[in-house]
Amino acid sequence: MKPIFCIGETLAERESGQTFSVLERQIKQGLNSFNVSDIRHLVVAYEPVWAIGTGKTATPDQAQEAHAFIRSTIGGVFGAEFASEHAILYGGSVNPENIASLMSRPDINGALVGGASLKVDSFLRIILYP
Structure with a gap:
């Protein structure tokens, strides 16, 4: 079993420009020990x-x-080598229409699929995208 450490900001935090400070705080407080x-x-x-x-x-x-910010922050805490090898997933309304464009980005290493995984056809299109 692998634990998944989910981090992310609220809409109010994003709109007020706090995304990076929220992510940094979550990483440092969540993994500090x-x-x-x-x-x-x-x-x-x-x-x-x-x-x-x-x-x-x-x-x-x-x-x-x-994702690039998360990788950089993890690198600052645990070392660049660890950060470069560590997979970071994207979750948040992943669907067949956006999976390819999300996975084309260099720091996004996979998807945390929620509701779309409950629909067989949708989930298959996600896991089998080209």
Whole structure:
């Protein structure tokens, strides 16, 4: 079993320009008592609160920007090598229409699929995207 550490901002935090400070705080407070060996198998997922179950999703550029910041922050805490090798997932209304554009970004390493995984046809289109 692998734990998933989900982080993300609310719509109010995003709109007030606090996304990065929220993500940094969540990473540092959420992982502050761990070392690299403790979290080697931990999965990190950026899941903006405003996109959970709403049908709204971060644009691929917004998601990439957040993922790059997360990777950089993790690198500052646990080292660049660990950060470069660590998978970071995107969650937040992932669907067949946006999966390819999200996965085309360099710092997005996978998807945390919610409601779309409950529909067989939809989920198959996500996991089998080209």
